[in-house]
Amino acid sequence: MSNRPLYTRALTPGRVLAWGVLMLVLVVTLLPIATVLRTALTPSTELYAHSGSLLAGGWTLDNFARVLGLLDEATNAALGGSGANIDVLHALFNSALFTVAVVIGQVLFSAMAAYAFARLRFRGSQVVFGLFVASMMVPGIVLFIPNFVLVKDIGWLNTYAGLVAPFLLFSAFGIFFLRQFFLSIPKDLEEAALLDGASRLYIFFRIVLPLSKTPIATLSILCGIAAWNEFFWPFLVAKDEDMQVLTVALQSFKSSTPQGAPDWTGLMAATFLSILPTAALLISMARRVVESVAFSGGK
């Protein structure tokens, strides 16, 4: 019998090629982030001086200070700012509020609907569930116009309610995703609880949800990332400066050029700040995030 191990770490051409491709993908992925960071750390006055270099000519945290509103306008202008203002802290707060509300709403209501579809027998449940699943085929952008008209008619433009309304109750993917998991929970557990005198709601909150920590965490991560990066809807309904989420605020900051050109260093500093929460999430829960994305079949 051969002693050759089934798995070897020998440097084969295939392995070299695989590593080469991986390195290339890594560089392509990280280069934009490095460029953002480099630009954010470069003094505005030296931005174009070393444009061909990967490293900045000098280093400063002034751009972060400026976009965080820690400097007065005169100092801001002296440091080369465009004169446009961005209240990163407030936009961060709005983004965080939007994301937390959407995650809590979507996960909670999706879980309740998914449980109903998985366990409750009611007339037409299969048809309704089929419609929910079919709605995943409809591009989100198609819904924006009717949603916008509705939100406008209700008078919710530039309100937190209008901002979160279309996302709060409806997530066909969330319902589908959690229903599949709920179906795998043994019915005996719920029947034992029924015999013990538990109501359906009690069973849902005390038995089903605690047993579904993993899929709920997965769904929360996916919803959270999507909400944090959401641009188009907040851009439509929450344009007022004090209602802007970070993605919209960055767009506004880029577009407002009182001195003729965008404030690239400030923009990149704010952009880098906007990346930090998702980066922190990725680093702290890397494995879970990768599994979530893989499991969901998302990109």
Added chain:
Amino acid sequence: MSDVVLRQVRKAYGSIETIHGIDLAVESGEFVVFVGPSGCGKSTLLRMIAGLEDITSGELEIAGVRADTLPPARRQVAMVFQSYALYPHLTVFENMAFGLTLAGESRDVIRDRVSRAAQVLQLSHLLERKPKALSGGQRQRVAIGRAIVRKPAVFLFDEPLSNLDASLRVQMRIEIARLHAEMQATMIYVTHDQVEAMTLADKIVVLNKGGIEQVGSPLDLYHHPRNLFVAGFIGSPKMNFLEGVLQGTSGELATVTLADGTPLQLAIDTGSTAPGTRVTVGVRPEHFVAVASGGLAGRVLVVEHLGDATFAYVDVPGRAQEELLIVRLPANSRTRIGDTLHLDVPVYGGHLFDTDGHALRRLVTEDTDRAAA
């Protein structure tokens, strides 16, 4: 007094009826076992008593109260599931206390009842563990403990030992029997394992195709099966069936000629069954007697030595290969594969079934049956 009464209980899924008008009374303190092949409706019937399945028509009474309209929690029943159904995120204590907490019992009462049940079931040292840290037997004991603490009028067991290995199953079976003897509680137990049924039950209910075939004590069912189904289902190894023709009756003895021409005399009251009627003779493996010559002759194809007995599988001419006769021989039997066995059936050793499969009355008591064996 009856703790559970079923009157014409039916279950239908759309136009398909799966339980056909069951009438049954379970007396207080009785251990009743529902037994039958897969798909016979025994678990469905248990779940209907528990309230986990609706009763399409008929009445259910539990502890003197009409129960078929009550939700499961108000039926005064507790159920032990085949899968244990322990909440994996709760400790053993929390699992056992779950129902009491929901019922709004005080902490002292909960602690008292859980620790008493844990003591009885030898679980006291495991109360802080989660179910995943327990063995199969311990999990099943927790599931039983969860039922005990609620002090229900009726305990329901749905194949509780099926997930355990053979030795643990025997041990748990003894524990359940001991528990029943100690508590004198009314228990309804579903199983497809007839050894469990025979060893645990005060009363066995044999179910088949959604109906009751026979209700009786284990020995009653063993010695006096009402029909071919019960005769074939109760007893392990199962009863042997031989085709024959009733020749006539003389006194207490009926004469039957088997398909191969062998005459048999059996102590059976043939009633109005006329001579010449085709009948089925049933003989339990232990009722065959090996003789030197004559009788039913057949070639031994398989021999199983079990230590306390030897089973020979005998090919009798004129019978299909898969319908080998099973014969119990003494433990020290020297019978070998290929030998020819001559088998006789004592007059008290046989059963007779008419063309419809109904048993003709055996003129035999348990004592005479034992003597025949």
